[in-house]
Amino acid sequence: MTNKGEVRITLLPLGESFTMPAGSPLADHLFSRGIEFPCGGRGRCRGCRVRVISGNLAETQSDSLMLTQPELADGWRMSCQARPVSDLSIELRQWSALILADDTPFKFEPRHGFGIAVDIGTTTMAVQLMDLSSAKVLGTETALNPQGVFGADLMSRIAAAADPGAVLKMRESVRNEVAGMIARLCRHLPPGEKIVRGALVGNTAMHHLYLGFDVAPLAAYPFKADHLEGVELGGAELGWTGPASGARAWFLPNLGGFVGSDILAVIIATRLYEGNGPAGGADLGTNGELIVASGGKILVASTAAGPAFEGARISQGMRAAPGAIDRMTLDGGKVSAHVVGGGTPHGICGSGLVDAIACGLELGIIDPSGRLPAGEMRLRGDVRLVQQDIREVQLAKGAIAAGISILVRDMGLREEDLGVFHLAGAFGNNLDIANSQRIGLLPFAAGQINSAGNAALLGAKMTLFIPDGGKALCGDIISRVRHVSLETSVDFQDLYAEKMTFPEKGGIEK
Amino acid sequence: MADLEAVRKAVEFGKKNDAVAATNKALEEGAAPADLVGKALIPAMAAVGEKFQKGEAFVPEMLVAAKAMKSCMEIIRPKLVGTDYKPVGKVVIGTVRGDLHDIGKNLVKMMMEGAGFEVVDLGVNVEPAQFVEAVKQHSPEVIAMSALLTTTMLAMPDTVKALKDAGMRDKVKVIIGGAPITESFSKEIGADGYRSDAFAAATLAKELVGTK
Numbered sequence: 181m182t183n184k185g186e187v188r189i190t191l192l193p194l195g196e197s198f199t200m201p202a203g204s205p206l207a208d209h210l211f212s213r214g215i216e217f218p219c220g221g222r223g224r225c226r227g228c229r230v231r232v233i234s235g236n237l238a239e240t241q242s243d244s245l246m247l248t249q250p251e252l253a254d255g256w257r258m259s260c261q262a263r264p265v266s267d268l269s270i271e272l273r274q275w276s277a278l279i280l281a282d283d284t285p286f287k288f289e290p291r292h293g294f295g296i297a298v299d300i301g302t303t304t305m306a307v308q309l310m311d312l313s314s315a316k317v318l319g320t321e322t323a324l325n326p327q328g329v330f331g332a333d334l335m336s337r338i339a340a341a342a343d344p345g346a347v348l349k350m351r352e353s354v355r356n357e358v359a360g361m362i363a364r365l366c367r368h369l370p371p372g373e374k375i376v377r378g379a380l381v382g383n384t385a386m387h388h389l390y391l392g393f394d395v396a397p398l399a400a401y402p403f404k405a406d407h408l409e410g411v412e413l414g415g416a417e418l419g420w421t422g423p424a425s426g427a428r429a430w431f432l433p434n435l436g437g438f439v440g441s442d443i444l445a446v447i448i449a450t451r452l453y454e455g456n457g458p459a460g461g462a463d464l465g466t467n468g469e470l471i472v473a474s475g476g477k478i479l480v481a482s483t484a485a486g487p488a489f490e491g492a493r494i495s496q497g498m499r500a501a502p503g504a505i506d507r508m509t510l511d512g513g514k515v516s517a518h519v520v521g522g523g524t525p526h527g528i529c530g531s532g533l534v535d536a537i538a539c540g541l542e543l544g545i546i547d548p549s550g551r552l553p554a555g556e557m558r559l560r561g562d563v564r565l566v567q568q569d570i571r572e573v574q575l576a577k578g579a580i581a582a583g584i585s586i587l588v589r590d591m592g593l594r595e596e597d598l599g600v601f602h603l604a605g606a607f608g609n610n611l612d613i614a615n616s617q618r619i620g621l622l623p624f625a626a627g628q629i630n631s632a633g634n635a636a637l638l639g640a641k642m643t644l645f646i647p648d649g650g651k652a653l654c655g656d657i658i659s660r661v662r663h664v665s666l667e668t669s670v671d672f673q674d675l676y677a678e679k680m681t682f683p684e685k686g687g688i689e690k
Numbered sequence: 691m692a693d694l695e696a697v698r699k700a701v702e703f704g705k706k707n708d709a710v711a712a713t714n715k716a717l718e719e720g721a722a723p724a725d726l727v728g729k730a731l732i733p734a735m736a737a738v739g740e741k742f743q744k745g746e747a748f749v750p751e752m753l754v755a756a757k758a759m760k761s762c763m764e765i766i767r768p769k770l771v772g773t774d775y776k777p778v779g780k781v782v783i784g785t786v787r788g789d790l791h792d793i794g795k796n797l798v799k800m801m802m803e804g805a806g807f808e809v810v811d812l813g814v815n816v817e818p819a820q821f822v823e824a825v826k827q828h829s830p831e832v833i834a835m836s837a838l839l840t841t842t843m844l845a846m847p848d849t850v851k852a853l854k855d856a857g858m859r860d861k862v863k864v865i866i867g868g869a870p871i872t873e874s875f876s877k878e879i880g881a882d883g884y885r886s887d888a889f890a891a892a893t894l895a896k897e898l899v900g901t902k
Contacts, residue, residue, distance in 0.1 A: 673753075
């Protein structure tokens with residue numbers, strides 16, 4: 181012990197150390213250092229585990245439930261439950277996240293001044309500083325959404341929001357993070373220049389938590405948000421400082437239910453509102469939103485399919501960060517895995533998962549029914565897939581495929597009628613298109629699919645160049661959008677079950 | 691000799707048309723309707739349930755098996771009238787207030803029916819008062835509640851309380867399930883049990899009926 185009542189925690193291999201009150205939660209100090217808490221610190225997943233290298237951390241009930249005997253013996257503990265009472269050294273790998281920004285060129289009307297575009301994702305956030313006279317990106321900042329300590333998925337955060345103290349922490353932490361990112365970007369401003377406008381986008385829950393609206397209506401049926409409207413505020417009101425404090429910031433309006441301004445921005449960026457023939461899109465990030473547009477009508481829906489692909493329910497799942505298998509190929513009948521950052525693989529992320537299953541199907545190791553007779557599929561090193569991982573992917577991809585099918589049928593179309601399907605979002609961006617077709621996640625031919633990157637951020641940027649900030653355009657789009665609730669669709673259960681199975685070999689056109 | 695095995699196999703593998711044909715044939719050949727239920731349908735669903743529990747079968751396999759069983763029961767049920775066939779018990783099932791997810795709940799219902807229970811399905815978004823009313827109306831041995839969201843599971847303790855307030859809590863066993871549910875939550879709210887898969891839920895219901 182150092183001072184009376186304090187313990188010293190040393191983080192290896194970084195060598196960084198800090199002191200904390202003995203017996204207080206270790207978790208309080210770890211999120212900022214890259215440990216994630218997918219279930220919000222409830223002791224229900226294994227995402228926050230750390231390894232004790234020296235010192236002693238008592239085994240908690242969660243530890244014995246969630247970790248194996250070899251892991252416990254090796255020093256692994258669930259950091260969300262840990263309350264150190266003596267000095268410790270723990271092994272901590274920095275999960276430096278690969279966050280998707282955007283550098284797509286686009287047509288624009290030059291304006292005076294500088295603007296800020298902000299994409300507040302459930303997991304990752306991106307901010308860009310724009311020269312409004314040239315549409316040049318002067319700087320990009322990315323960060324994890326600090327609300328993640330309350331849970332990786334939206335419903336965990338909405339549940340946590342029942343506590344007024346938690347709501348305040350969630351609002352303040354995200355506002356501080358965004359303000360900090362903007363402050364760092366302002367260093368790229370020519371001297372004496374100011375930010376004149378800002379455009380913010382995010383899903384409905386992100387919009388509410390950032391602006392201070394009550395998310396309780398999103399906690400249960402009918403999941404109708406009270407505040408779909410866009411909100412305009414001054415930068416200072418949002419905690420923006422220096423050259424950004426005088427900016428006119430506009431948080432774009434939401435589309436309905438959980439489908440928020442980020443999807444509105446995707447619709448703007450991909451021009452799905454222009455009505456040039458039937459088209460569609462999906463933003464596959466932490467959540468999965470779907471869009472189908474035809475004849476001036478736009479249908480949107482959301483599925484909660486994200487967490488499986490982002491690794492939360494996969495035995496060795498992790499986000500796309502160093503140590504994650506993010507790509508797999510078949511090489512003469514054997515699987516070959518690429519690891520982010522090179523080195524030893526520690527787990528597998530969404531794109532790697534899709535590839536692994538496609539390989540397994542091709543090799544006949546995985547049945548079209550999803551059965552893995554061998555019980556496990558070795559990928560590389562200690563990383564393998566187990567039966568339950570495949571079932572989780574079946575649930576997630578079945579929901580997305582069924583959702584696409586429902587929207588397409590609602591429009592009176594079939595999947596093949598869509599001229600283009602835009603794939604946006606972090607997970608969508610890393611997907612191998614051929615493999616996502618192979619497993620039946622995207623029921624389109626290769627030529628139909630367009631990789632749209634971070635289209636939400638792009639759409640936000642585009643509004644900075646519209647004189648009214650895009651308000652009229654957004655109003656027009658909203659008047660033509662209908663939000664579809666997938667669960668209440670007739671036949672959802674049968675369709676969902678049908679889409680859970682994997683296509684037979686040779687079943688999908690490449 | 692009536693071929694019950696043909697019925698059993700067809701239901702287990704979800705071959706609805708084969709199951710219906712085999713059922714009709716077995717009845718023509720003198721099979722007792724109760725034997726068809728007890729020696730063909732129930733074992734078939736138990737087999738599927740066990741495979742599901744082990745991960746060898748999944749939702750689609752459960753659904754087609756349940757559909758096959760349902761089609762067979764449509765033929766067999768009228769023939770059970772007037773015999774001394776009795777269901778193993780009665781279960782009232784529903785997804786709680788504020789929640790629309792029903793596939794898990796439906797799988798549990800299929801496994802319960804597959805185990806010989808009569809199941810009253812209240813559907814989704816079921817208020818505590820509706821559960822109480824259903825107990826009064828149907829006198830089930832078991833109430834089964836499902837919730838899929840961390841936000842809606844809080845309707846479960848409310849329902850347990852509503853049963854207590856109505857003086858009905860000791861008249862039924864309450865079992866719960868769904869993705870965010872845990873054993874400790876079940877104990878905390880005073881439920882009689884929690885299981886993490888549909889087959890185990892049906893097995894638990896049988897145990898609870900046995901001990902009542």
